Amino acid sequence: MTxxxxxxxLIAHLDRPLLLGIGLLLVTGLLVxxxxxxxxxxxxxxxxxxxxxxxxxxxxxxxxxxxxxxRTAVPIYLLGMVLLVGVALFGEISxxxxxWLNLGVATVQPSELMKIGVPLMMAWYFEKHEATLTxxxxxxxxxxxxxxxxxxxxxxxxxxxILILASGFYVLFLAGLSWRVMGTVFxxxxxxxxxxxxxxxxEYQRHRIMMLFDPxxxxxxxxxxxxxxxIAVGSGGILxxxxxxxxxxxxxxxxxxxxxxxxxxxxxxxxxxxCLILLGMYSFVIWRGFRITANASTYxxxxxxxxxxxxxxxxxxxxxxxxxxxxxxxxxxxxxxxxGGTSMLTLLLGFGMLMSIETHKKLVRT
Amino acid sequence: xxxYAEFKNHQREIxxxxxxxxxxxxxxxLLLAILLLRFFYLQAFRHNYxxxxxxxxxxxxxxxxxxxxxxxxxNGVVLARNYSGYTLEINQNKTTDxxxxxxxxSTLVEITSKxxxxxxxxxxxxxxxxxxxxxxxxxDEEVARFAAQQYRFPAVEIKARxxxxxxxxxxxxxxxxxxxxxxxxDAAQLEANDLAANYRGSDYIGKxxxxxxxxxxxxxxTGIEQVEVDAGGRPVRMLSHTAPVSGNTLVxxxxxxxxxxxxxxxxxxxxxxxxxxxxxxxxxxxVSKPGYDPNPFIDGIDSQSWDELNNSPDVPxxxxxxRGQYPPGSTIKPFMALAGLKFRTRKPEQxxxxxGVFSLPGSSRQYRDWKAGGHGSVNMFKAIQMSCDTYFYGLxxxxxxxxxxxxxxxxxxxxxxGIDLEGESSGLLPSQDWKMKRFQQIWYPGDxxxxxxxxxxSLVTPTQLAFATAxxxxxxxxxxxxxxxxxxxxxxxxxxxxxxxxxxxxHIEKAGLDLVKKAMVxxxxxxxxxxxxxxxxxxxxxxxxxxxxxxxxxxxEKYDEKKVDERLRDHxxxxxxxxxxxxxxxxxxxxxxxxxxxGTAAPIARKVLDxxxxxxxxxxxxxxxEKEGSEHD
Numbered sequence: 001m002t003x004x005x006x007x008x009x010l011i012a013h014l015d016r017p018l019l020l021g022i023g024l025l026l027v028t029g030l031l032v033x034x035x036x037x038x039x040x041x042x043x044x045x046x047x048x049x050x051x052x053x054x055x056x057x058x059x060x061x062x063x064x065x066x067x068x069x070x071r072t073a074v075p076i077y078l079l080g081m082v083l084l085v086g087v088a089l090f091g092e093i094s095x096x097x098x099x100w101l102n103l104g105v106a107t108v109q110p111s112e113l114m115k116i117g118v119p120l121m122m123a124w125y126f127e128k129h130e131a132t133l134t135x136x137x138x139x140x141x142x143x144x145x146x147x148x149x150x151x152x153x154x155x156x157x158x159x160x161x162i163l164i165l166a167s168g169f170y171v172l173f174l175a176g177l178s179w180r181v182m183g184t185v186f187x188x189x190x191x192x193x194x195x196x197x198x199x200x201x202x203e204y205q206r207h208r209i210m211m212l213f214d215p216x217x218x219x220x221x222x223x224x225x226x227x228x229x230x231i232a233v234g235s236g237g238i239l240x241x242x243x244x245x246x247x248x249x250x251x252x253x254x255x256x257x258x259x260x261x262x263x264x265x266x267x268x269x270x271x272x273x274x275c276l277i278l279l280g281m282y283s284f285v286i287w288r289g290f291r292i293t294a295n296a297s298t299y300x301x302x303x304x305x306x307x308x309x310x311x312x313x314x315x316x317x318x319x320x321x322x323x324x325x326x327x328x329x330x331x332x333x334x335x336x337x338x339x340g341g342t343s344m345l346t347l348l349l350g351f352g353m354l355m356s357i358e359t360h361k362k363l364v365r366t
Numbered sequence: 367x368x369x370y371a372e373f374k375n376h377q378r379e380i381x382x383x384x385x386x387x388x389x390x391x392x393x394x395x396l397l398l399a400i401l402l403l404r405f406f407y408l409q410a411f412r413h414n415y416x417x418x419x420x421x422x423x424x425x426x427x428x429x430x431x432x433x434x435x436x437x438x439x440x441n442g443v444v445l446a447r448n449y450s451g452y453t454l455e456i457n458q459n460k461t462t463d464x465x466x467x468x469x470x471x472s473t474l475v476e477i478t479s480k481x482x483x484x485x486x487x488x489x490x491x492x493x494x495x496x497x498x499x500x501x502x503x504x505x506d507e508e509v510a511r512f513a514a515q516q517y518r519f520p521a522v523e524i525k526a527r528x529x530x531x532x533x534x535x536x537x538x539x540x541x542x543x544x545x546x547x548x549x550x551x552d553a554a555q556l557e558a559n560d561l562a563a564n565y566r567g568s569d570y571i572g573k574x575x576x577x578x579x580x581x582x583x584x585x586x587x588t589g590i591e592q593v594e595v596d597a598g599g600r601p602v603r604m605l606s607h608t609a610p611v612s613g614n615t616l617v618x619x620x621x622x623x624x625x626x627x628x629x630x631x632x633x634x635x636x637x638x639x640x641x642x643x644x645x646x647x648x649x650x651x652x653v654s655k656p657g658y659d660p661n662p663f664i665d666g667i668d669s670q671s672w673d674e675l676n677n678s679p680d681v682p683x684x685x686x687x688x689r690g691q692y693p694p695g696s697t698i699k700p701f702m703a704l705a706g707l708k709f710r711t712r713k714p715e716q717x718x719x720x721x722g723v724f725s726l727p728g729s730s731r732q733y734r735d736w737k738a739g740g741h742g743s744v745n746m747f748k749a750i751q752m753s754c755d756t757y758f759y760g761l762x763x764x765x766x767x768x769x770x771x772x773x774x775x776x777x778x779x780x781x782x783x784g785i786d787l788e789g790e791s792s793g794l795l796p797s798q799d800w801k802m803k804r805f806q807q808i809w810y811p812g813d814x815x816x817x818x819x820x821x822x823x824s825l826v827t828p829t830q831l832a833f834a835t836a837x838x839x840x841x842x843x844x845x846x847x848x849x850x851x852x853x854x855x856x857x858x859x860x861x862x863x864x865x866x867x868x869x870x871x872x873h874i875e876k877a878g879l880d881l882v883k884k885a886m887v888x889x890x891x892x893x894x895x896x897x898x899x900x901x902x903x904x905x906x907x908x909x910x911x912x913x914x915x916x917x918x919x920x921x922x923e924k925y926d927e928k929k930v931d932e933r934l935r936d937h938x939x940x941x942x943x944x945x946x947x948x949x950x951x952x953x954x955x956x957x958x959x960x961x962x963x964x965g966t967a968a969p970i971a972r973k974v975l976d977x978x979x980x981x982x983x984x985x986x987x988x989x990x991x992e993k994e995g996s997e998h999d
Contacts, residue, residue: 001664174386232410234416247420272409286394317397324404
C-alpha cells in the first residue's frame with residue numbers, strides 16, 4: 001500500500017465539507033480564545049488538546065459502520081438511565097445540585113451522556129417500529145424522552161434538560177408526530193406555565209428569567225453579565241474594534257469571557273461583519289447536516305442526522321441569543337468556540353455520527 | 367401486506383420526512399433571522415449608544431464589602447472583632463518578574479519567609495484575583511517608607527482593610543472557629559446557592575466553628591457603588607451608592623471567664639469540657655484541649671506551621687468536644703439505673719452480692735469489677751455511689767440490649783445533639799441491627815454485659831454526654847444545646863433569639879429520679895468515688911466518675927497505671943450538675959489519659975463549678991489577674 005492509499009483510507013470516512021466547516025469554526029475559536037484569555041497561550045493550548053482528543057473520537061465514530069452505531073443505542077441509553085437514577089439516589093451534592101456520580105475511579109455527569117443517548121435511543125425505537133407507527137409508538141418515544149428529562153430537571157439542571165428536550169423533540173417531529181398532537185401539547189404547556197413557574201422552578205431559575213426583562217435589577221450578579229455583554233456586542237459596531245482591541249474584554253468588564261460569553265468577545269472585536277461571517281460558517285455546517293439528513297439511507301439515520309443538525313443549530317442560537325440579551329442566561333457554551341472539553345467532545349461525537357451516516361450509506365443501501 | 371403497499375408506504379414516508387425537513391430548515395432560517403435582526407439592532411442601529419457606554423465605560427460597578435459581624439460572649443466580652451490596618455498587595459497582571467519585585471520590596475519592608483510561602487500559596491490558588499497580598503499589618507513607619515518609594519513599584523499598592531482578630535486565641539478556637547480566604551470550592555458553593563453576587567469583593571468566608579455555622583448572619587449585605595472610571599481604570603466620580611449592611615452580631619451563651627478558667631484548669635491534660643445550663647440548653651463553656659491559635663489561618667497559614675499543627679501527636683485541630691468519640695465508661699451508670707427502674711428490672715432496694723467478678727450463666731468468661739474482691743452487698747444507691755461494675759453487668763443482662771437501646775436513645779445517645787456547630791459526631795449506641803449491619807454478626811449476650819458499664823461498642827462525644835447530663839439534671843426535660851443566645855443587628859437591636867423551647871420530656875418517674883440524683887450526690891461525699899470534688903463546698907454536687915479504656919486488658923491481666931505508656935492510659939470522665947437540688951449548671955469533663963475520673967477530671971469540674979456558682983477564681987489564675995491589676999496601678 002502506498003502512502004497515498006493509506007492516507008486515502010484514513011480519511012475515507014471523513015465528510016470533506018463538514019470537516020471544512022468544523023475546522024473553520026475551531027480555528028476561529030482558538031483565535032478568539034487567545035484574545036479572551038488576554039493574549040495568553042495557556043487556555044488556547046489546553047483547548048487544542050481538547051480538540052485533538054475530540055477529533056480523534058470523531059474519526060473513530062465516523063469509521064464505525066451504521067449497524068454498530070444502532071447497536072449502541074440501547075446500552076448507552078440504559079447506562080445513562082442507571083447512572084441518572086444513581087445520581088438521584090447517591091449523587092454527590094456539589095454546587096448545591098446533585099449532578100455528579102462518583103464511581104470510585106472517576107466522577108461522571110450522566111446528563112452529558114444523555115445529550116447523545118436520548119436521541120439515539122428514540123431514533124432506534126422508531127426504526128424498530130417503522131412499519132407500523134401508531135400514536136402509541138409516539139407516546140412511548142415521548143416517555144423515553146421524558147424519563148431522563150425528569151431526572152435531570154430535578155437535579156436541578158434546567159439548561160441541560162431543555163436542550164435534551166429539544167433534541168428529543170426534533171426526533172419526534174422528524175418522525176412525523178402529527179401537527180394536531182403537537183398543537184395540543186403546546187397549548188397544554190402554555191396553560192400549565194403559571195403552575196410550573198410557581199411550583200416547579202427554583203428561586204434562582206425564576207430570578208434568571210425575571211432578569212431578562214430588567215437586567216439592572218441584579219447589577220452585581222447575573223444582570224451584570226447581560227448588561228456588560230450587550231454593551232460589548234453593541235459597541236463592536238459594523239467593523240469591530242479589531243482583534244485584541246476589545247475594551248470590554250481587555251478591561252475586565254466581561255465575565256466568563258472564555259466560556260459562555262466568548263461570543264461577546266468575538267462580536268466586540270469583529271463587529272457586525274464578523275458576526276455575519278460567523279453565522280455563515282454555522283449556516284454552512286447546518287446546511288451540510290441537512291444535506292446528509294436528506295440523503296440518509298435508513299429511517300434511523302435520517303432521524304439521528306436531523307436531530308444532531310437541529311440540536312447543533314439550537315445550541316448556537318441559544319448561546320448567541322443569551323449573550324445579546326434575548327434569552328435568559330442558561331449555561332450553554334457556544335458550540336465549537338467556547339473553552340471546555342466536555343461540550344467539544346459531545347459535539348464532535350455527533351458530527352462523527354453524521355460523517356458515518358454520510359460515508360457508509362452506499363454500503364447499506366437496499 | 368403485499369409488496370406494492372409496502373413500497374408505496376415507503377415512498378409516502380420519504381415524502382413526509384422531506385416535508386418535515388423543509389419545515390426544519392424554515393425553523394433554522396427563522397432563528398437565523400432573529401439573530402441577524404438583533405445584531406443589526408445592537409451593532410448598527412444602536413451602535414452609537416453602546417459605543418458611548420463602552421467609551422465612557424466606563425461605569426464600573428464596585429462592590430462595597432460589609433463589615434463582618436462581631437461575636438460577643440454573654441456579658442458582652444468580644445471574642446471576634448475587626449480592626450483596620452494596612453496591607454501591601456501586588457497586582458499580578460502588572461508585574462512580569464514577581465520574584466524580583468518581592469526581593470526589591472523586601473529592602474523597604476520586612477518580608478519574612480512565612481510571608482513568601484503564603485504568597486506562593488495564594489498565587490497558586492488565585493484565578494481572578496487581580497491583586498494578592500504579600501504583607502499584612504504594616505506598621506505606620508513601614509507605610510511611610512513604602513509610600514515615599516511607591517513610584518518604583520507600579521504593580522504594588524497599599525490598601526487599608528479590616529482584619530479579623532480573635533483576642534482569646536486558642537482558648538476559643540474550637541468554639542468561634544476562624545474565617546479564611548474564599549477558595550475555589552467555597553466560590554462554587556456560593557455560586558450554586560446564588561450568593562455569588564453578595565460575595566463580590568468579599569475575600570473571606572467562615573471556615574470552622576461559629577464563623578462557619580452562622581456565616582449567613584455574620585457576612586452582611588454587600589453595597590454597590592457605581593463609579594465612572596477613566597481608560598486606565600481609575601475612578602473619576604461616583605454615580606450612585608448603595609450602602610452595605612454590616613453583618614449581625616452574635617451574642618453567645620458562653621461565659622468567657624468560665625471558658626478561660628475551664629481551659630486553664632486542664633493544665634497539661636488533653637481533653638474536653640462542655641458546660642450547659644440545664645434549664646434552657648445554653649452552653650456556658652465549650653473547651654477542647656489543646657487548642658490552636660486561629661489568627662494565622664485567616665490569611666492562609668503557611669505550610670510549615672500547618673504541618674506542625676496537623677502532625678502534632680496532640681491533634682490540636684481536632685475538636686474533641688464536638689467530634690471526639692470515647693467509651694462513656696461508668697458515666698453511663700446513672701442512665702442505666704434509670705433504665706432498670708423504667709422497665710422494672712430491678713427494684714431500688716434489691717441487693718446483690720458482689721464477689722468482684724461476674725459471669726453469664728453457662729459461660730466461663732469472667733467480667734471483673736474494678737475493685738478486686740468486690741463491694742459486698744450492693745443495692746442501686748450503693749452501686750452508683752461506689753461505681754460497682756458487677757451490679758450493672760447483671761442489670762444490663764437482665765434488661766437486654768433492645769431495652770437499653772430504647773431507653774438510652776431517649777437521652778440522645780447515638781444521635782447528634784444538633785448543637786449549632788457543623789461536623790458533630792453522633793457517637794455510637796450499639797443495637798442488634800447495628801451489629802448485623804456493621805459486622806454481619808448476631809448480638810451475643812456477652813456484648814450486653816460490657817455495654818452495662820459503658821464499654822464494648824459504646825461511644826459518646828463530650829457534647830452528647832453533657833446534653834444527657836443536663837437532661838437528667840433538669841428532671842428529664844431536654845433542651846437542645848446551643849452556643850448562640852441571640853442574634854443582633856450591628857446597631858444592637860435584637861433580631862432573633864435562638865430557640866430555648868424544650869425538645870421533649872422523658873417523663874421520668876420522680877421516685878427513681880430522686881434515688882439516682884441522691885446517689886450521684888453521694889458519689890462526691892465520703893464513701894463515693896469523687897470525694898475530693900466537693901470537699902468544703904457550700905453547695906451539693908451530683909456527679910459520676912468514669913474511666914474509658916484505651917487498651918483492652920486480657921483475661922486475667924491487671925491494669926497497672928504506672929506500667930502503661932502515658933498515651934495508652936485510660937481516659938478520665940467526670941459528669942456533674944450543681945447545686946444538686948436546683949441545678950444551674952451541668953457539665954462533662956474528659957481528661958485524655960487522665961487515669962481515674964475522681965482524681966483528674968473531678969478537680970477540673972470543681973474549679974468550674976466554684977467560679978460559676980460562687981464567683982471563686984482558682985489560685986494560678988488569681989495570681990495572673992492580680993499581676994495584671996498591679997500593672998494598671
